[in-house]
Amino acid sequence: MQIEEALTKQYGPLLSVAQLAKVLDRSAEGLRISLRTDSDWSKSINAAKLKLGRRVYFRTAEIALVLSGK
Incomplete structure (x- = not known):
């Protein structure tokens, strides 16, 4: 759990x-575009998505x- x-x-x-x-060493706009694609990576990241009002957050845990490969 170091990460x-x-x-x-x-x-x-x-x-x-x-x-x-x-954290992912990408631009924010590039990340938004890549999260719209239908790939395993984007699905795993989008599973951590949380919308609060109009804002979008991702659960750190x-x-x-995902980053540790589990």
């Missing part, structure tokens, strides 16, 4: 699109699992 601990310590329990893009 989860590091991400939670730096960003908290939820990641914004900009923060997730920074689930993103850490």
Whole structure:
């Protein structure tokens, strides 16, 4: 759980699109475009999506699992 601990310590329990893009070393707009595709990677990232009003966040714990390959 080292990835989860590091991400939670730096960003908290939820990641914004900009923060997730920074973690993945992508631009925010490039990340939005790639999350619209129908691939296994985008499905796993979109499973961690949480909408609060008009804002989109991603659960840090689930993103850490995706990044660790589990």
